[in-house]
Amino acid sequence: MKSSEMKNKDLLLYAVTDRKWLKDGVTLADECKKAIDGGVTMIQLREKELGYDDFLAQAKELKTLCQSRGIPFIVNDNVQIAIEVGADGIHVGQEDMHADDVRKLAGKDMILGVSAQNVEEAVTAEKNGADYLGVGAVFPTSSKDDASEVDFETLKEICQSVSIPVVAIGGITEDNIKELKGSGIVGISVISAIFAQEDIKDACERLCANTERILPADSSAYKDIKGAIFDIDGTVIDSMKIWDKAGLMFLEKHGIKGDDDLGKRLFAMTIGDAGKYIQENFLPNMKPEEISAGVNDVIRGFYINDAQPKEGMIELIKTLKEEGVKLTVATSTDRDVFMPCLERLGLDKYFDGIFTCTEVGHSKAEPEIFNQALELMGTSPKETWVFEDGLYSAKTAKSLGMKVAAVYDETSRHDWDEFRLMADAIIRIND
Numbered sequence: 465m466k467s468s469e470m471k472n473k474d475l476l477l478y479a480v481t482d483r484k485w486l487k488d489g490v491t492l493a494d495e496c497k498k499a500i501d502g503g504v505t506m507i508q509l510r511e512k513e514l515g516y517d518d519f520l521a522q523a524k525e526l527k528t529l530c531q532s533r534g535i536p537f538i539v540n541d542n543v544q545i546a547i548e549v550g551a552d553g554i555h556v557g558q559e560d561m562h563a564d565d566v567r568k569l570a571g572k573d574m575i576l577g578v579s580a581q582n583v584e585e586a587v588t589a590e591k592n593g594a595d596y597l598g599v600g601a602v603f604p605t606s607s608k609d610d611a612s613e614v615d616f617e618t619l620k621e622i623c624q625s626v627s628i629p630v631v632a633i634g635g636i637t638e639d640n641i642k643e644l645k646g647s648g649i650v651g652i653s654v655i656s657a658i659f660a661q662e663d664i665k666d667a668c669e670r671l672c673a674n675t676e677r678i679l680p681a682d683s684s685a686y687k688d689i690k691g692a693i694f695d696i697d698g699t700v701i702d703s704m705k706i707w708d709k710a711g712l713m714f715l716e717k718h719g720i721k722g723d724d725d726l727g728k729r730l731f732a733m734t735i736g737d738a739g740k741y742i743q744e745n746f747l748p749n750m751k752p753e754e755i756s757a758g759v760n761d762v763i764r765g766f767y768i769n770d771a772q773p774k775e776g777m778i779e780l781i782k783t784l785k786e787e788g789v790k791l792t793v794a795t796s797t798d799r800d801v802f803m804p805c806l807e808r809l810g811l812d813k814y815f816d817g818i819f820t821c822t823e824v825g826h827s828k829a830e831p832e833i834f835n836q837a838l839e840l841m842g843t844s845p846k847e848t849w850v851f852e853d854g855l856y857s858a859k860t861a862k863s864l865g866m867k868v869a870a871v872y873d874e875t876s877r878h879d880w881d882e883f884r885l886m887a888d889a890i891i892r893i894n895d
């Protein structure tokens with residue numbers, strides 16, 4: 465991977481190796497495979513005890529592994545070996561070769577990571593060509609003897625002072641990672657919370673999910689963005705649950721208590737079919753159309769009075785607008801249902817155009833709605849991002865050459881593993 469191709473998402477869970485944790489009869493490559501299976505997005509070979517030849521051999525092996533699994537491979541400290549094995553990147557600290565010298569030697573395409581402990585080092589590293597920063601130690605660590613602690617405020621200040629992505633490192637565990645929320649980091653870098661664990665794949669899955677949960681929906685992740693197409697339900701508005709519950713809430717109004725299973729069954733039906741089902745099973749004296757209209761009223765009432773934005777989305781929309789990005793909506797929900805909510809939240813004024821599947825006459829499994837949004841914005845697919853919580857819609861957007869920010873929603877959690885891998889960025893806040 466070239467440095468220009470690296471996305472923030474590649475830094476989400478960055479594993480740094482340490483063979484002192486190897487279990488009997490297990491190789492570093494075996495452990496790295498488990499880590500990649502668990503969702504590690506980048507690997508750095510950091511083996512302070514290995515001599516040149518062994519380090520080189522290990523680097524060749526891990527380079528091949530990472531390449532075959534589609535994740536970047538970074539070499540710690542040793543620029544010569546990074547170049548020799550064709551690593552994707554090199555990571556150097558303040559005591560190592562200077563970043564500008566590394567850049568000269570390694571060329572513009574190699575990913576260059578630099579350690580920084582304060583704003584001055586961070587700004588200088590960026591000026592000298594760093595592609596990302598490793599900042600730590602954010603917690604006490606026994607994996608690096610000479611690590612000095614960096615407090616939360618300094619970490620935050622560093623993130624605000626540079627335009628390159630920052631990963632936190634040092635003593636991070638699946639529990640304390642939540643303390644880094646709001647710092648501005650794009651990911652974490654970890655040794656012992658991965659390689660010292662009994663079940664490495666399992667540990668990585670939890671670290672990934674917990675890291676996704678603390679990342680902001682901020683605009684810095686969307687490189688070269690000129691246009692943005694927002695889905696509404698489950699993306700901008702936390703409204704998916706009402707579609708699940710509306711049938712049950714309607715029945716409750718009529719004194720009938722249904723269970724979760726009934727809610728799920730009704731959710732899978734059209735409103736018309738739900739009306740028929742409720743009549744046949746619960747309200748024989750009411751017409752199906754009346755029931756459907758009643759269920760619809762429950763949904764509309766929720767949008768008018770109660771529906772709330774997903775965390776960070778209002779701020780994201782406002783920032784993109786301020787940055788001059790063209791904004792549109794593409795949604796499967798009918799205009800008269802969601803517009804009262806957008807208006808109540810003061811969001812309607814930010815969009816240059818609003819497209820609904822009903823009005824376009826095609827679902828989001830087809831390209832028409834996205835093409836119409838692109839045409840209105842006058843942006844090309846590759847400079848346009850689609851913000852979506854639905855995997856099938858995201859696949860259509862991808863097939864048109866647009867970038868996708870996957871927004872986590874509880875309702876589509878079963879698709880998340882596939883969705884997060886295909887997406888160019890991830891938004892998963894406080895699920």
Ligand SMILES: Cc1ncc(COP(=O)(O)OP(=O)(O)O)c(N)n1
Nearest residue numbers: 541555556557558579598599633653
């Ligand atoms: C991602 C990441 N961040 C920081 C470091 C530390 O690098 P450095 O300061 O050069 O210390 P050593 O790792 O060489 O002991 C890192 N390796 N990776």
Ligand SMILES: Cc1nc(C(=O)O)sc1CCOP(=O)(O)O
Nearest residue numbers: 600601605607634635654655656
């Ligand atoms: C390699 C490294 N660099 C650090 C820094 O502060 O720059 S802390 C560190 C060790 C990280 O290991 P663990 O996740 O086990 O604490």
Ligand SMILES: [Mg+2]
Nearest residue numbers: 541556557560
């Ligand atoms: Mg170093």
